[in-house]
Amino acid sequence: MPAEFGRVITAMVTPMTPDGEVNLEATRSLAKALVASGTESIVSTGSTGEAAALSDEETVAVWQATKEAVGPSVAVIAGATNNDTRRSIRLAREADRVGLDGVLLTVPAYSKPPQAGLLAHFTTIAAATSLPCLLYNIPGRSAVNMTAVTTLRLAEVDNIVGIKESSEDFGQIGTIIAGAPEGFRVWSGNDTDTLAVMAMGGYGVVSVAAHIVGRQIAAQVYAAAEGRIADAAAMHHRLMPLIKVLFAESNPIPVKYAVARAGFDAGPCRLPLIEPSEAARALIDAEMARHEIDLRAVVAARA
16 A cells, blocks of 8 residues: 655655765665655655656666655655656556555656647556556646646546646646545645645645755644644745745755755756856855754754
């Protein structure tokens, strides 16, 4: 039985060695540290995990290392899909074979399929796996927005259990929440949008900032889930400057730097991603100095 997806899901970076090879030992350590600092489940090799730069063999190895680290009670969701439906099916089946708990169904980048193509792509992948599937709509990276109509049609598929919504279109997100069948959940795909999405009835967040302030992200999410909107709003406003600097440049460039500044060396990004600029580093350093850093506390406790 796959583990339950939590309200606080971290889209985990993929640690690398200094020469740009996947670092599986650091992958295991980071996964454990994230859980200790508030993460309830993990997306492995999503866009934050530099999926586009990993081979299939590296991808599966990262999944296995992550799942080994966190054990059966913490869901690991495979970033297994791309703009090749057949390859996506092979990877989804590999995720099932190696014991993962779900598959992230990301709107394909570059190929720009029509809505009927998205419907066929996702239903075909979902039919090929017994794992729960989480849709991911991110038009800023895919150049295609999956509409509410398409999402709600996909929500009727038995093993499509929710969506990570990063469209920043709150009308669309609200339509999905209002029209979703029972059991279909909506996670905010942007840390900036969590409060608004949860106020409309969303379930949680797939977070980047949870690398750094996971306990605080969890506190905000649970305050909103329990109806303590004023408390959640206060946390939102306090964290927002930090969240924004974590996207000062293309994700995951800033968050990998921030993870290192919190005491955990996740290594460099792979080309074509590069180290953050001097200006971005200064912004991140200054903002981190203003906040309690949950990851730093976990790393220090384990030292």
